Amino acid sequence: MPDRPRYMISVAAELAGMHPQTLRAYEEKGLVRPARTPGGTRLYSENDIERLRLIQTLTTKLGLNLAGVEHVLRLEDELRRLRARMERLEAELRQEIHDTHRQYRREVVLYRPPKPPATQR
Template sequence: MAARRTRRTTTVTVESGRGVFMISVAAELAEMHPQTLRMYEQRGLICPKRSPKGTRLYSQEDVDRLRRIQEMTTELGLNLAGVERVLALEEQLTAAQRQLEELEGELDEARRTLRGELVPVSRTSTAVIRASDIR
């Protein structure tokens, strides 16, 4: 009877965007072969940082993205072209959400400015004349 391979879970806490894992460690954390990581980099699915000597350094964000890619390919049955499209759409959605938040902030600021300008005008006015009253 063959021995069963048990999976070990390793938890590492690092700054999420900082490249700290060499390719062998990142591959193990993502449960992939290092060559798969190189292929994903060639396709533009992942862009690890580089050390001054050119060694690939993967961040926790990179490892999370690798796991997400693996989930899409194995569990959802997407091919890499589909994964590329999903990731591109997610990036567009994130950019649109950021832009919406910025516009909402600008709108709130404009409202505050208008309210600040309207209050002094209403205090100095003694009567309001509607356009329909003037004939």
Template sequence: MTTPFGSPSPDAAVYVISVAAELTGLHPQTLRAYERMGLIRPGRTGGGGRRYSHRDLERLREIADLTSAGIGIEGVRRIMDLELQVDALRARNEELVAELDGVRRLLAARAPASPPGNKLPVLHHGVGQSVVVWRRPT
């Protein structure tokens, strides 16, 4: 997998363990230990050799920074899990904001003009009316 300019994508597993160790400043045994602990999952060749991606190297550097700051391995694991959760929540939030914008545009096209200063579309005029937004399950 390459980018449009011919360089490998950040997820392409291209670095052998010795190169990954040199680029991160970690010993190859440390990389193997982090893999055993489940902190990193390098790709594998058909013969079983480890191959690290650019994203793996960034993760290894982050682990090294956290451990050098005095954080234990379980703390590192928890921090990295929380970072993944935050990334997932940010992505979901962006999806919901885009969906809300679409609903607002749809309602604005159907509803009479809102009073000046009110940026929200008029959702209903009478008592007992409601708006239901249906979403496909993800």
């Protein structure tokens, strides 16, 4: 389950190749939202780690500042939501088509031409 919170900040920072303070700064700016234990400890999921790696790529390899990163992440999140919605709608449409076809099969009556009248002798 990639969205299950499991890594404390030190482990998450190591996995993402960043300093823990960088993760705190990214959280403060709203770029990443780790879960919290009842005691307040940050817990990062695999999805959070991937997001941190994306942030690192955007800043180091593409040279974006954090405002640009924020914009890209917002677009990525919107794209993910739209894809999920599209998949839901496609599944609903497939089910509707399936139900309609099944209904047609129940209503279809085979045509049998009438038998010609018997000839009288």
